[in-house]
Amino acid sequence: MNTHQQTGDTWLSPVQSLAHKLNLDSPWVKHKLDFVMPMGVTIIRELLLALALLFGVSLVVFTILYAAPGDSFSLLLSGERSASATEEVAQSLGFSNSWFGQYSTWLINILHGDLGTSIRTGQSVFENVVSATINTLNLTLAAMLVTLIIAYPIAIYTSVRSATPLNGPLTIFAYVISALPLFWLAYIGIFVSTNVFDYFPLGIGLGVEDDMEIMQFLLPVLILGIGSGTVSEVVRFLKLEISRVLEEEYIRTAKAKGASIWRHGFKEGLLLPTSQIISSKIPFFLGGAIIVEQVFNWPGMGRMAWQAAQDRDFPVIMGIALAAAILVRLGSLVHRMIYIIVNPRASHE
Amino acid sequence: MYTEFSQLPIEKRQDIEKHWWKKIHRMDLLYLCYGITIVSLVVISYFLGAFNLLPFDPEEMDLDNMMVGIGAEGHILGTDFMGRDLLSRMILGIQAYFLPGLLAIVIALSFGSFLGVLSGFYGGRIDTGVTYFNNLVDSFPRLVLILLVVAAFKPDIYYIMIIVGLTNAPVVAALIKNKIQFLKQKNFIESSIAMGLPTHLIIFKHILWYNCRSILIIQATLGMGEAILMETSLSYLGFGVQEPTPSWGNMVQAGSNYLMQGNFWPSTAPALAIMFTILGFYLLGDALNHILEGRKS
Numbered sequence: 001m002n003t004h005q006q007t008g009d010t011w012l013s014p015v016q017s018l019a020h021k022l023n024l025d026s027p028w029v030k031h032k033l034d035f036v037m038p039m040g041v042t043i044i045r046e047l048l049l050a051l052a053l054l055f056g057v058s059l060v061v062f063t064i065l066y067a068a069p070g071d072s073f074s075l076l077l078s079g080e081r082s083a084s085a086t087e088e089v090a091q092s093l094g095f096s097n098s099w100f101g102q103y104s105t106w107l108i109n110i111l112h113g114d115l116g117t118s119i120r121t122g123q124s125v126f127e128n129v130v131s132a133t134i135n136t137l138n139l140t141l142a143a144m145l146v147t148l149i150i151a152y153p154i155a156i157y158t159s160v161r162s163a164t165p166l167n168g169p170l171t172i173f174a175y176v177i178s179a180l181p182l183f184w185l186a187y188i189g190i191f192v193s194t195n196v197f198d199y200f201p202l203g204i205g206l207g208v209e210d211d212m213e214i215m216q217f218l219l220p221v222l223i224l225g226i227g228s229g230t231v232s233e234v235v236r237f238l239k240l241e242i243s244r245v246l247e248e249e250y251i252r253t254a255k256a257k258g259a260s261i262w263r264h265g266f267k268e269g270l271l272l273p274t275s276q277i278i279s280s281k282i283p284f285f286l287g288g289a290i291i292v293e294q295v296f297n298w299p300g301m302g303r304m305a306w307q308a309a310q311d312r313d314f315p316v317i318m319g320i321a322l323a324a325a326i327l328v329r330l331g332s333l334v335h336r337m338i339y340i341i342v343n344p345r346a347s348h349e
Numbered sequence: 350m351y352t353e354f355s356q357l358p359i360e361k362r363q364d365i366e367k368h369w370w371k372k373i374h375r376m377d378l379l380y381l382c383y384g385i386t387i388v389s390l391v392v393i394s395y396f397l398g399a400f401n402l403l404p405f406d407p408e409e410m411d412l413d414n415m416m417v418g419i420g421a422e423g424h425i426l427g428t429d430f431m432g433r434d435l436l437s438r439m440i441l442g443i444q445a446y447f448l449p450g451l452l453a454i455v456i457a458l459s460f461g462s463f464l465g466v467l468s469g470f471y472g473g474r475i476d477t478g479v480t481y482f483n484n485l486v487d488s489f490p491r492l493v494l495i496l497l498v499v500a501a502f503k504p505d506i507y508y509i510m511i512i513v514g515l516t517n518a519p520v521v522a523a524l525i526k527n528k529i530q531f532l533k534q535k536n537f538i539e540s541s542i543a544m545g546l547p548t549h550l551i552i553f554k555h556i557l558w559y560n561c562r563s564i565l566i567i568q569a570t571l572g573m574g575e576a577i578l579m580e581t582s583l584s585y586l587g588f589g590v591q592e593p594t595p596s597w598g599n600m601v602q603a604g605s606n607y608l609m610q611g612n613f614w615p616s617t618a619p620a621l622a623i624m625f626t627i628l629g630f631y632l633l634g635d636a637l638n639h640i641l642e643g644r645k646s
Contacts, residue, residue: 049484056485061497068501168376179628183585183598184620187605194609229578232631287492291582302492306586309496317500325488 013037039340046336050329057325058110061318062103068314110322116315120307128304129319133327136300139220139292140285144278146225147234150177155238159246171235178232182288185227186295189219220296228288230281237277245269267342279335282328377636384570384633387626391443398441405434407441408593416612429600429615430607438595439622445589445596449510450576454569456514461521461568462561466552468522469529470538476526483519491516492582504588506580513579517572524564529556563641567634574630581623597623 015037109116115125154170245251245268246261254264290302297303301320308316357365365372373381397403404425411422411432418427426435468479495512502508532538541551557565577597583589584598592599597619604616 053481053484053488056481057488060485060489064497064501171376175628175631176624179624179631181581181585181601181620181623183582184601184605184616184623187608187616191608283487283490286490290492290496291585294586305493305496309500309588312500314500317497321489321493321497324490324493328488328490 039344042340043337046333046340050333053329054326057322057329058107059103061321062106065314065318066099066102115319115322118308118316119313120311120316125315125319128316129301129323132299132301132304132320133323135298136286136289136293136302137327138217139224139298139300140282140289142217142221143224143228143285143288144281146222147228147231147281148274148278150174150226151231151234151238155235155242158235159239159243171232174232174235177226178229180227182223182227182229182291183295186220186223186292189223190295193219220292220298223296224285224288224292228281228285230284234277234281238273241273242269272339272342275335275338279331282331283324286324286327373640377639380632380636381640384629384636387629388570388633391447391626391629394440395443395447398444403434403437403440405437407433407437407595409433416607416615418614426618427614429604430612435600435615435618438600439597439619442595442597442600442619442622445506445584445594445598446577446580449506449580450573452507453510453514453517453576454572456511457517457521457572458565458569460515461518462525462557462565464518464522465525466529466556469526469533470552470556479522479526483522486516486519489516491579495579495583496588499588504583506583506589509579509583509589510576513576514572517568517575521564521568524568525557525561528561528564532556532560563637567637567641570630570634570637574627574634577623577627577630 113126115129117123118125118128121128151174154174158164158167158170242265245265248265248268251261251265254261286301289298289300290305292298293300293302294306301323305317305320307313308320404423411428411434413432414422414424414428415432416428416430417424419425421427424434424436426439429435429438464479464482468476491513494516495509498508498512529538538551538556541555546555580589580596581598581601584596585602587599587602589598590596592603600619601616601623604612604614604619608616
């Protein structure tokens with residue numbers, strides 16, 4: 001217990017006592033450590049929470065699969081269907097009959113990166129899901145950028161100048177954009193690009209992912225960014241946050257001093273809302289990606305999930321659900337990290 | 350200078366209460382009118398479809414008049430690629446989402462308010478559990494969860510709408526929890542407990558009915574919009590209503606095959622119907638939110 005030194009009345013944490021040993025306990029270091037320690041604790045807590053949620057996700061996915069009608073042994077035993085034969089095969093395959101036994105086997109396999117093999121293609125699910133996830137990430141991240149590029153000017157314009165004649169039309173424009181059906185918008189996009197720009201945007205998904213041309217990438221990204229149905233919510237959220245921050249007293253002080261409002265309002269007025277809205281909209285973009293990938297034949301998670309749902313290909317759809325949940329959790333983890341780092345006060349509460 | 354409503358003289362208060370609609374923002378009034386028009390159109394069309402009062406038989410093919418435009422040969426909105434009347438099919442397409450959408454709303458509201466009351470009223474460990482559940486539901490993209498259920502069971506619209514309802518519940522729960530915490534700050538709940546009111550009366554009458562009904566109405570309109578969006582997306586993907594039964598999603602899907610030839614209308618008409626309807630439900634929800642809960646700006 002020599003790390004837990006007792007000096008006077010104050011208890012020193014391991015890091016602080018290390019700093020003491022290294023003769024680093026100047027007021028500056030102490031001040032920094034007071035900030036860093038609770039931040040570290042909060043970050044570890046967030047990580048544990050994310051792990052607990054992923055555990056819950058695996059439980060939900062497994063339960064849905066477990067409750068599904070039909071079992072995989074009826075395929076293996078097409079000839080003899082007696083109960084004892086089923087039992088024998090199950091035991092020889094190391095298959096547990098109990099719910100918990102099956103779940104723990106499945107979970108341990110997943111933790112080893114083994115998601116099983118696809119029923120349709122017989123390929124390893126893990127490798128397919130990873131490559132599909134990377135393709136989908138390209139699509140969704142670029143589409144989010146498009147959404148933000150559309151939403152930011154509207155949000156900043158309507159919140160900085162609160163009453164302009166353009167206010168109403170811009171808001172309605174954002175609403176109309178987010179109510180457009182995504183699949184129809186995609187077809188219109190293909191029509192316009194083939195007839196006006198003389199370019200046929202379908203052609204990927206043929207195994208040539210490396211030389212993906214810029215136009216092939218651009219159209220699906222634009223369509224998903226415009227039509228994912230999130231523009232109006234992003235605009236509303238950003239507008240609310242920016243106008244709230246602009247009314248804060250420190251912004252008024254900055255104005256009075258003649259300092260840059262954007263520099264002082266950046267962290268709270270732009271960085272935090274952006275990371276929050278991105279992390280909370282990841283599920284919507286992944287959902288929209290299913291439709292866009294379907295239309296544009298994009299070799300991503302969405303198209304794979306659609307195919308798997310058609311074939312009742314359980315291992316694939318489970319892998320995709322897990323991958324999507326991991327992406328969502330990662331997004332929210334990154335947002336929490338940014339929030340804790342920008343606003344260290346939050347970890348003291 | 351701003352004075353609290355309750356501090357105003359009685360004549361002025363009566364005056365404001367008599368002319369309460371004057372306080373509504375002009376844009377909100379516009380949204381409200383548009384939304385109510387759309388909702389009543391949808392309800393009327395639902396009953397027209399239910400009692401089979403359609404201008405044409407929606408499954409009758411008219412091979413002489415394929416893909417004619419608006420108003421030709423008595424077809425008010427024209428015909429699709431098999432010469433079937435678009436207007437009749439669109440009216441009948443409302444059957445595909447109306448009742449399932451109501452089911453999704455009922456599930457979202459009842460389950461959401463149950464969770465919200467649990468976490469707001471009791472707090473503590475229960476609140477932690479409910480927050481965990483909400484985060485868990487939010488971890489899945491809704492369409493992925495629906496595809497998982499479709500693969501495991503069967504593509505049935507009522508299964509899908511149960512998922513839509515369950516995934517909407519956390520939003521309702523969070524709003525109700527916030528409202529209850531606000532009421533707790535004002536010592537509202539404490540005083541009603543001190544008065545000796547039974548718990549079920551506090552929860553159902555004083556919290557849910559008197560204080561949360563506007564939240565529930567708003568969430569119901571927004572939930573209908575999301576149900577329509579999900580139904581059309583799934584019909585488009587082929588997991589919803591199957592041809593020849595019309596649904597707006599599979600009408601867009603069927604019409605889009607002819608879009609490259611320049612025949613926009615058969616897929617654009619249902620797409621516009623989807624857009625205007627979803628817009629109507631969203632704007633109605635927004636306007637109600639501003640009117641009932643107070644405009645934020």
